[in-house]
Amino acid sequence: MRNTMKQFLPLAGAASALMLAAGPALAQEASPEVPANSVYIFNTLLFLIGGFLVMFMAAGFAMLEAGLVRTKNVAMQCTKNMALFSIAAIMFYLVGYNLMYPGEGWIIGDVIGALGAKSIDEVGGGDVAAGYSAGSDFFFQLMFCATTASIVSGTLAERIKLWPFLIFTVILTGFIYPIEASWEWGTGWLDDLGFADFAGSTLVHSAGGWAALAGAIILGPRLGKYKDGRVNPIPGSNLPLATLGTFILWLGWFGFNGGSQLAMGSIGDVTDVSRIFVNTNVAAAAGALVALALTQVLYGKVDLTMVLNGALAGLVSITAEPLAPTQFLAIIIGGVGGALVVFAVPMLDKFKIDDVVGAIPVHLVAGIWGTIAVVLSNSDATLMAQLTGIVAIGAFVFVVSLVVWSVLKSTMGIRVSQEEEMLGLDSAELGMEAYPEFGKGSQFV
Amino acid sequence: MRNTMKQFLPLAGAASALMLAAGPALAQEASPEVPANSVYIFNTLLFLIGGFLVMFMAAGFAMLEAGLVRTKNVAMQCTKNMALFSIAAIMFYLVGYNLMYPGEGWIIGDVIGALGAKSIDEVGGGDVAAGYSAGSDFFFQLMFCATTASIVSGTLAERIKLWPFLIFTVILTGFIYPIEASWEWGTGWLDDLGFADFAGSTLVHSAGGWAALAGAIILGPRLGKYKDGRVNPIPGSNLPLATLGTFILWLGWFGFNGGSQLAMGSIGDVTDVSRIFVNTNVAAAAGALVALALTQVLYGKVDLTMVLNGALAGLVSITAEPLAPTQFLAIIIGGVGGALVVFAVPMLDKFKIDDVVGAIPVHLVAGIWGTIAVVLSNSDATLMAQLTGIVAIGAFVFVVSLVVWSVLKSTMGIRVSQEEEMLGLDSAELGMEAYPEFGKGSQFV
Amino acid sequence: MRNTMKQFLPLAGAASALMLAAGPALAQEASPEVPANSVYIFNTLLFLIGGFLVMFMAAGFAMLEAGLVRTKNVAMQCTKNMALFSIAAIMFYLVGYNLMYPGEGWIIGDVIGALGAKSIDEVGGGDVAAGYSAGSDFFFQLMFCATTASIVSGTLAERIKLWPFLIFTVILTGFIYPIEASWEWGTGWLDDLGFADFAGSTLVHSAGGWAALAGAIILGPRLGKYKDGRVNPIPGSNLPLATLGTFILWLGWFGFNGGSQLAMGSIGDVTDVSRIFVNTNVAAAAGALVALALTQVLYGKVDLTMVLNGALAGLVSITAEPLAPTQFLAIIIGGVGGALVVFAVPMLDKFKIDDVVGAIPVHLVAGIWGTIAVVLSNSDATLMAQLTGIVAIGAFVFVVSLVVWSVLKSTMGIRVSQEEEMLGLDSAELGMEAYPEFGKGSQFV
Amino acid sequence: MKLVIAVIKPFKLEEVREALTGIGVQGLMVSEVKGYGRQSGHTEIYRGAEYVVNFVPKIKIEIVAVDDQVDRIVETIASTARTGKIGDGKIFVVNVEAAVRVRTDERNEDAL
Amino acid sequence: MKLVIAVIKPFKLEEVREALTGIGVQGLMVSEVKGYGRQSGHTEIYRGAEYVVNFVPKIKIEIVAVDDQVDRIVETIASTARTGKIGDGKIFVVNVEAAVRVRTDERNEDAL
Amino acid sequence: MKLVIAVIKPFKLEEVREALTGIGVQGLMVSEVKGYGRQSGHTEIYRGAEYVVNFVPKIKIEIVAVDDQVDRIVETIASTARTGKIGDGKIFVVNVEAAVRVRTDERNEDAL
Ligand SMILES: Nc1ncnc2c1ncn2[C@@H]1O[C@H](COP(=O)(O)OP(=O)(O)O)[C@@H](O)[C@H]1O
Ligand SMILES: Nc1ncnc2c1ncn2[C@@H]1O[C@H](COP(=O)(O)OP(=O)(O)O)[C@@H](O)[C@H]1O
Numbered sequence A, B, C: 001m002r003n004t005m006k007q008f009l010p011l012a013g014a015a016s017a018l019m020l021a022a023g024p025a026l027a028q029e030a031s032p033e034v035p036a037n038s039v040y041i042f043n044t045l046l047f048l049i050g051g052f053l054v055m056f057m058a059a060g061f062a063m064l065e066a067g068l069v070r071t072k073n074v075a076m077q078c079t080k081n082m083a084l085f086s087i088a089a090i091m092f093y094l095v096g097y098n099l100m101y102p103g104e105g106w107i108i109g110d111v112i113g114a115l116g117a118k119s120i121d122e123v124g125g126g127d128v129a130a131g132y133s134a135g136s137d138f139f140f141q142l143m144f145c146a147t148t149a150s151i152v153s154g155t156l157a158e159r160i161k162l163w164p165f166l167i168f169t170v171i172l173t174g175f176i177y178p179i180e181a182s183w184e185w186g187t188g189w190l191d192d193l194g195f196a197d198f199a200g201s202t203l204v205h206s207a208g209g210w211a212a213l214a215g216a217i218i219l220g221p222r223l224g225k226y227k228d229g230r231v232n233p234i235p236g237s238n239l240p241l242a243t244l245g246t247f248i249l250w251l252g253w254f255g256f257n258g259g260s261q262l263a264m265g266s267i268g269d270v271t272d273v274s275r276i277f278v279n280t281n282v283a284a285a286a287g288a289l290v291a292l293a294l295t296q297v298l299y300g301k302v303d304l305t306m307v308l309n310g311a312l313a314g315l316v317s318i319t320a321e322p323l324a325p326t327q328f329l330a331i332i333i334g335g336v337g338g339a340l341v342v343f344a345v346p347m348l349d350k351f352k353i354d355d356v357v358g359a360i361p362v363h364l365v366a367g368i369w370g371t372i373a374v375v376l377s378n379s380d381a382t383l384m385a386q387l388t389g390i391v392a393i394g395a396f397v398f399v400v401s402l403v404v405w406s407v408l409k410s411t412m413g414i415r416v417s418q419e420e421e422m423l424g425l426d427s428a429e430l431g432m433e434a435y436p437e438f439g440k441g442s443q444f445v
Numbered sequence D, E, F: 001m002k003l004v005i006a007v008i009k010p011f012k013l014e015e016v017r018e019a020l021t022g023i024g025v026q027g028l029m030v031s032e033v034k035g036y037g038r039q040s041g042h043t044e045i046y047r048g049a050e051y052v053v054n055f056v057p058k059i060k061i062e063i064v065a066v067d068d069q070v071d072r073i074v075e076t077i078a079s080t081a082r083t084g085k086i087g088d089g090k091i092f093v094v095n096v097e098a099a100v101r102v103r104t105d106e107r108n109e110d111a112l
């Protein structure tokens, strides 16, 4: 299946072939093919640009989360985001990549990939027949792994200890994500089954959401969040930072979805990348506007944090199939994502699952929706295959995460003490404060 | 006229042709032309890169404005910026694009374009003869529409109601901007006349400025801004955010101006894009430094907010013609822009026009200057044509905006109540606060 | 030596030639060379993308520094960062570029380059034989000059007067940096000697660090930093901004190192760029994680500011040779950089050298380490040549900076008065405040 | 000497300060407080959850004045800060036993 | 009337406020302060340098109440804010000579 | 017992705290205030418009002490906070009727 194999790419791009097949008239008037060397450069460049855009999403998550936690936990949230991205970089190199893309070397066929650190092209090397440089592909794929970990940190903020969180990140980025992602993008069993997830609504976003959900359940809600049967809102400390984070994520998503075309060395491919950019953008817009309108209608006032979540939910929703929909359909898909968030946030609260930044509604709920919505535009996708993928990956990630969180809990403990939580993780675990000054007058030292 | 038609682009780029004409010796030693397929990819890529850079300007405006309003209105300013960008994305798709680029389908020839939603290339499609993918062009052009709306939100901050503002944004991005922009970039009557506005000093920046000016007049100044004949400064709440916003805008401007070359599939085109980057950068630098020096000389102290405005004014000034000037001339053009801002800000105050972030000096005043300055380097431009464009677009946008604002005012009202304004829009209209914590000690909940 | 000549690039890229030589089997199966025009476009595009990424590093430095100074000096730090980038843009154009890249026109052979403003390709021009457009090269190289100046501003924050700082910046960006950088990248005497510094661990980072060190010595520490033999920590006012700044710098570094490949118009080159991205990323990750682990072990608590410095130190360390190392070696190199920072920060304090943001440990110390580490992977590099370069550039920049700072001190004075320092530079020199509101309740005015 | 403590609505500060200057008050201190009183109790919704806003931002003004000025100060604040709507605030008066001007070491009434 | 000034640990504020509401207190002011006391003195490390944290964040509550409510208020605050650990805070009582409700110009006990 | 209220220049805080510790003061509260007094009145320019800066940042220190320590505390603050320039601040003394240490329920002088 095209586009489900998020790595393999025959010379000159699957898409050009498709174009030839699909539009003979068009293909005829095309001048001779783009030379293979140029194709290689274009494809590699797509990975590099896509990669640095997605890398910047790490900053987006950091700012979003720093803005949505209380002041007393802001420095810790920054620390976790720096650390998790760094851990992902190293773990994906050491084990993740080859687990995810074993080629022919599966340990357990189509289920568990290969072990071993990833090696890339030599200096001055590169094989034109590969269609792109191995390093650019690694760079790009790594960023998806890091994104999965970023999702978890937001949900569990303000109460989880630093070190167990980092250990979970090691396991998530080194094993959990690569294994489930191999089933599809590594051409494992889900790919064989016809499951379609273009850029990772399920593989990345729902997966991150499931890991976060397992953590939230084991960890419990923040002190005071639910008391006497009431939900006690805990407002985020810095909404412009959260807004900035959302804009950065929106920007990065062009790399996330656009780069997942995996090729731009042909007219068909680069045209598809453009289509993806357009759909990605408008889905985010629709998600934001639906959340804006819905909160106005439901609560009588617009809720900025929901608008931000709505934009992100629009983005997550379109991620499973950002190419096939028309712009109109993309608006619908993104808009539904925005609506889902508005309803899912209070619903989670009903279950006393405390998700500090709304990562579960945004990434898990909208991720499931987006994966189902693939069938609306992609005729190769079947509802059955989509549901199988959603359930299989959900079950795997959720159960393994539950186990890991439980083991961490019963060994080193995952939650700070009540007193530390009240004091704030910044003082308790870092011994420093995000905004240490005593108001602006702190001209004393 | 080349470069005034901000969309149409014959196969392989007008600029290559120009290059062939202009430099035969050079052209001879050039190896055979870049293959048409590659040209298509390069051009499309320019739009995509330019587009995501300009998209990020939405974050720049959001941060600039969030930094320059008072704390009590910061969350609202973030909300407006998220919403206006989203509205622009949807309106430009639904009506804006075809109004702006009717091709042969003008409703009123060269004045009012076509109606109907924009459709882009099919999956795997793309016509090499078009020179770039339709989606990439749409994506890029959309961002200019959104920028126009961003300009308005800053001026009217801290007192305008959310919903009337959003309705105005719908009209601005769906109709006002596309119509006036069609006159030039849609090859309408101003283009026929020889008006030159490479990347939109007038079409985007002044237009946004005029819409903002009309709004500011109808809306009136903030409470307490002008009392007893004195101007009462209302300092912005977060200058590092405003600085960040300015840097982001500066970055995005490389996409704004560089992408407006519309092609990079030939040596001539990509060389021109480089030249545009260089001129854009140095004009911003000159604007910032002139504002820095002038505020030191005039007030005895440097005013950071003026330096930020100065950099932006430099950018706006060079936008009408970022290609033709030498670097030296770009410094002059940008520097004059920076100076204009320093004088225009207090002048607006004299007229009791309350522009919260200085958008009118930056975008309208420097935009006019930049459009006139085209004649300094572009021999195809005439002062007459430039003035005609400035006046025509100014009159159209200003009058239509005045009418729309007046209608909104007399129907739903556009201004919050005095009490709400004093309380702040965040509490009054959103029921939330940008920085809700009571200083850093708010470890209570 | 390839890669040491950071400008000259024969038609179609040295690297392609290298590839042909190095991998005949591979080269044979390659389709015909990328056409020269396409190569030109690719190379130019690399400079443009690299350039705008590095430009954004100016925002990264601004945010990092705004976050690490006290509230009372934040607006000034923003002002300095805006101004220094602007000054660099103009000075590098007026004198810097030709001093750095004199071609055949050295004033003093291989030591002092040529005088005169830089001119770039005409409109529609560009010479295919040059391999890239002159404007793109200028744009890219300019950003390195600006980076050097950004390094200085952080160290000297919170006590230096604005104007002497700006004058120093004029000299640094117009003369000091271009001259020392010409020795290597302008193919001066250090290049002849075999010194290797791929993207500027020494030429940019150590150079900035030396200039900062000289300034810190002449300027003295902030009031109250060292008293009664104790070090008195002065916490930064806004750690999420500092985190954002670090992420922006990390992003920009892909342009910094990747763009320094100077070519991507061949399979070999673009593959190398990918390799550079990968190594750059993982070195930063290692630097961050080592600093995280080390502060935990040494102090019992993780220090976020050290983690940020650690990531940057990892980046600086890999900058001298981001291409040759394997990913594993890149981890070592970056990790050692992170460790060096953790030890260098308190060491500087021992010498009562007050470096507000840790720029000397990050840029000078890790820069020296990175330059030496070249010999670990680049067989063309010799320890002798590396040390010669480190010492020569260090001595030149340090001594000249010492002289300039001393002259500035004895003429106009470089330090604000005690009272102004206590009051804060924002009030004293700008007459404005970064966060002027009296907490969030400041609904008065 | 008395210490007059007034809690008022934030946006009234500037007006009150001007009125006080008008009657000859030469010094005062201002601080931010959160008030709890009859005014509190409106509900807001944040991310779908209702909650009661208990504390309202207020400004506290503190003025030390000689005894015979106190009434005038209290009246001036009361009349200027009044909007007639709930939450206008309170004024309290506390006795002060001594005062010092740090700069000059002047004492008591001379210190004000 | 008396002014009750209580300095407590920040996270106890909400509990104390509820307890006070429970005994009929209808108004109070809250502000942030930094406390120095026995609790201070722990050392932290910042960028490799040790330093002593002298000031600890605290919340100050101020309540003006009629005389016969004061004891109950003091007891309520004391028992609610108590954790038994160092730094729990202090309560002070100061005499108040007059009170005004700005909105209505009611005086003294009626003003509370 | 007395409550000593001192308003000082912010950068003097650390010095004053050390001096007070030196004479045996074991506890105090610090808060940020904006002062209005003789010192105010300098003009600034913001975006081309002049305005008068009315309020100056100050630090307020509050100490409850037994009666016979009060004079020493006042003298210590006054001499340490003095720079001789306008705006050095004020010190006020107010009577305190009761004190409680929350942690132990100790009362009055034992509570300090
Ligand atoms: N007993 C009290 N002690 C101290 N401050 C009080 C007291 N009662 C009210 N306040 C302060 O006065 C403000 C206004 O009081 P409130 O009861 O809301 O309105 P009103 O004074 O109009 O009846 C409160 O927000 C609080 O800051
Ligand atoms: N003499 C005092 N005057 C004013 N406030 C005091 C005084 N002593 C202590 N405080 C306040 O009470 C807080 C708690 O006091 P502390 O000595 O740390 O613990 P404890 O009350 O448990 O003995 C301090 O942080 C300070 O805010």
Ligand SMILES: Nc1ncnc2c1ncn2[C@@H]1O[C@H](COP(=O)(O)OP(=O)(O)O)[C@@H](O)[C@H]1O
Pocket (backbone or CB within 6 Å): D026, D027, D028, D029, D062, D063, D064, D065, D101, D102, D103, D112, F007, F034, F035, F036, F037, F038, F039, F040, F056, F058, F085, F086, F087, F088, F089, F090
């Ligand atoms: N009558 C007063 N009541 C309360 N605080 C006062 C009073 N007068 C002055 N202050 C405080 O003391 C500070 C210093 O007073 P100011 O008149 O400026 O200088 P100085 O004390 O040197 O004459 C003021 O900023 C204000 O905070």
